[in-house]
Amino acid sequence: MTSKDLARMRKDALDIFWAGIQAVEPAAAVKRYFRLEGNRLLVHQKVYDLGEFEHIYVIGAGKAGAPMAKTVEETLGGRITHGLINVKYGHLAELNRVKLIEAGHPVPDEAGLEGARAILDLASRAKERDLVLCLISGGGSALLPLPAAGISLQDKQDTTKVLLVCGATIHEINAVRKHISGVKGGGLARAAYPATLISLMLSDVVGDDLDVIASGPTVPDSSSFQDCMNIFDKYGIREKVPETVLNHIQKGIAGKAPETPKPADPVFVRTQSVIVGSNLACVLAAEKEARALGYRTLVLSSMIEGETREVARVHAGIAKEIVKTGHPLSPPACVLSGGETTVTITGRGLGGRNQEFVLAAAMSLSGQETVVVLSAGTDGTDGPTDAAGAVADSRTLHRAQALALNPLDFLSNNDAYHFFDKLGDLVKTGPTNTNVMDLRIMLVA
Numbered sequence: 001m002t003s004k005d006l007a008r009m010r011k012d013a014l015d016i017f018w019a020g021i022q023a024v025e026p027a028a029a030v031k032r033y034f035r036l037e038g039n040r041l042l043v044h045q046k047v048y049d050l051g052e053f054e055h056i057y058v059i060g061a062g063k064a065g066a067p068m069a070k071t072v073e074e075t076l077g078g079r080i081t082h083g084l085i086n087v088k089y090g091h092l093a094e095l096n097r098v099k100l101i102e103a104g105h106p107v108p109d110e111a112g113l114e115g116a117r118a119i120l121d122l123a124s125r126a127k128e129r130d131l132v133l134c135l136i137s138g139g140g141s142a143l144l145p146l147p148a149a150g151i152s153l154q155d156k157q158d159t160t161k162v163l164l165v166c167g168a169t170i171h172e173i174n175a176v177r178k179h180i181s182g183v184k185g186g187g188l189a190r191a192a193y194p195a196t197l198i199s200l201m202l203s204d205v206v207g208d209d210l211d212v213i214a215s216g217p218t219v220p221d222s223s224s225f226q227d228c229m230n231i232f233d234k235y236g237i238r239e240k241v242p243e244t245v246l247n248h249i250q251k252g253i254a255g256k257a258p259e260t261p262k263p264a265d266p267v268f269v270r271t272q273s274v275i276v277g278s279n280l281a282c283v284l285a286a287e288k289e290a291r292a293l294g295y296r297t298l299v300l301s302s303m304i305e306g307e308t309r310e311v312a313r314v315h316a317g318i319a320k321e322i323v324k325t326g327h328p329l330s331p332p333a334c335v336l337s338g339g340e341t342t343v344t345i346t347g348r349g350l351g352g353r354n355q356e357f358v359l360a361a362a363m364s365l366s367g368q369e370t371v372v373v374l375s376a377g378t379d380g381t382d383g384p385t386d387a388a389g390a391v392a393d394s395r396t397l398h399r400a401q402a403l404a405l406n407p408l409d410f411l412s413n414n415d416a417y418h419f420f421d422k423l424g425d426l427v428k429t430g431p432t433n434t435n436v437m438d439l440r441i442m443l444v445a
Helices: 003-023 026-033 065-079 110-125 153-166 170-179 187-192 225-234 243-253 279-292 308-325 353-364 396-402 407-412 416-423
Strands: 034-037 040-043 046-049 055-061 082-088 098-103 130-136 196-202 271-277 296-299 333-339 371-377 389-393 438-444
Touching (some): 026 034, 026 196, 026 271, 065 082, 082 110, 098 110, 130 187, 170 243, 225 243, 279 333, 308 353, 308 371, 308 438, 353 389, 353 396, 353 407, 353 438, 389 416
Parallel strands (some): 296 333
Antiparallel strands (some): 034 040, 040 046, 333 438
16 A cells, blocks of 8 residues: 555544544534524423523533533523633633633633632522523533532542542543532432523433433532542542542441432422433444545444553454455544543653544554544544544554554553653644543544
8 A cells, every 4th residue: 555545544533533523623513412493492302482581591511611601692682691700721602691711621620610619609509580591511520620528629639630540431520520429410400499490401421311411500419428449449549539529438438418409309300411422423424424535334333441452452353354354344444532540650751542543543443554543533633732532554564564653552651642741643623612531533445
C-alpha cells in the first residue's frame, strides 16, 4: 500500500469521526426533541401549556451547556426569567437570558462550587407554577460540585483523583459523587420541587442510564451508600480517600446520613427527562459516512468498557482477522465502536484513554500494511491534554523507529501524548461543545 493510499484512509477516518460529531451537535440534538408551537412547548411526546407557568428558569451543567442553552434561548426568548449553567473553561456562547459560569473539569474547583450553590439556589426559588429546564451534558458531574455537609471541596477533589487513577468506571465514580454531594443523585430535583422540571440530557455514559449522566441530579438514584463502600473495597482505596468522605459513607450505611431520593419519592412526580443525544447516535452517523465512502461496516457496540490496552488488543485482533480471512467482513472495511474505556495509571507520562488505545492498537497491529486506527473523545479532549485522541497506520511504528522512539517505553509510562506528538499524529479538534464519550474507527483496505 502506498503512502498516498494510507493518507486517503487517514482522511477518511477523520471524515467519519466528524460525521459522528455532527450527529450529536447539541443545538441539533435539542431541536429534535424541544420545540415551540404558539404557546405550546413540545418536549418529546409531552406538551406543556406555557400559559400555566409564571416563571421559566434554566439551569444545568456540562461541556455542551452553552450551545444547548443557546437553542433553548432561541426557542423561548423573553419567556425565560433567568438561567445559570456551569460549563468547562472556554466552552462558551453568546447568550442573553442565561448566565454561563466557567469552572474546572475533570477535577472540580471553587468556581464550580460557587456556581453549583447559585444553581441550587435558583432551583429552590421555583414555585409550583414555575417551569425549570435543566440542561445536562458530559462533564456535568465535575462541573456541579456541592459537597455534602462536613466534606470540603478539597476532599471531593482528592476523592475524584483517587477514583480516576484507580481505574474505576464512570458508573462507579458517579455513584460515589452522588453520595458525597448536596445536589447530585436527585438533589437538584428535590430543590426544584414542586415546580415542573424538564431535563434535556446529552448522554456521556455507557448504556445511557439517567441516574449516571452527570451523577443524576434530577432523577431517582439507584445506587446506595453501601455501593460506595463496595467500590472503595473493590479497588483497595479505603485508605486513600479522605477520612471525611469515608466517615460520611459509613454514616450513610448506618442510617445517620440521608440517602439519595429513590423512584417513589414525590419530588419526581412532575419531572420529565429526555436523552437528546447519545454515543449510539454518534456511532450510527459515523457508520453512515463510512458506507458513503465505500467501506463495508461493522458496529461492534456503543457500550465498550474495560481496560484500554485490552480493548485495543481485541480491536486489533478483529482487524487482523479481516486482513487474513475476510471475516467478519471483507475489505474495504470499517469497524466502529463507542463507549468509554479506562486507564489504570502506573506511569508519569501524559495522555488519555484514546491516545493510549491507538498506541496499544498500533503495537498489536505491527506488520499489518493496510490498517488505519483512530480513537478520539467526542468532546475534543482526551485526558488532561489538548488532544481529542490520535491516529495511527501501518507505518507509524516504522516512523517511530526512525526517530528512536520506543513505543513500549511510552506505553509503559502512560505517555502516548508525547509519542504521537513527536510523530504529528495527535488528533486536535479544540472544544467540540458536545460529549457522548468516545468514537473508535478502524479502516482495513
